[in-house]
Amino acid sequence: MPILKNARHELFAQNLARGMTQRAAYYAAGYRASKQMAWRTAQQPEIVARVSELREKAARRFEVTMDGLIERAEAARLLAMNTEQPAAAVGAIKEMGVLTGLRVEKRDNTIRPVRQLTDDELTLIALSGTPPLIEDLVAEEDEEEEELLPN
Known part of the structure; x- marks a missing residue:
């Protein structure tokens, strides 16, 4: 199937495919x-x-790439443990965490809501397949909504 004709729907689908929640993916695609x-x-x-x-x-x-990298990291961890180099073993464990997505090295905090992006920026994101990370923005919006609700 080719890229969806509606750019927001395409970005929404890409975000879902990356594992975002439906609500976060919807928001990241430029919807309320x-x-x-x-x-x-x-x-x-x-x-x-x-x-x-x-x-x-x-x-x-x-x-293949992911499995191969994880196998190599595990081999490096075993080698480090066998040669009594615990720091290297910890490094290999950290790398396995990054590869599997269970550990985030650095978070980009320069994220803007999609509605603040230009058409060119949205097109670039849709073509590159790299959506902005907005989980924090959705969480902040949830907190703001909760503050407005009567007790």
Whole structure:
């Protein structure tokens, strides 16, 4: 399936394929954060098909590379332990965490909501497949909404 014609839907599908929640992916695609609308959009057949396609493509691309890197990191960890170099073993363990996505080295805090990005920036993001990380922004918006609710 080719890239979706609606740029926001494409970005939404890419965000879902990367593992974002429906609400965060919806917000990152430039929509107002809404659980219900995010869910409805995620159920659309063209979105479901595109997310599936993106995940399959990523699985094919990373399967050998990811497994190979993790195996090499484990071999380095074992070697470090056998040669009594615990610092090197810790480094290998950290690397395995980064490779599996369980450990984040550095977080980019220069994120802007999609509605503040230019058309050129949105196009670049859609073509490069690198969405902005907005989980923190969604969390902040949730906190603001909770503060406005009556007790």
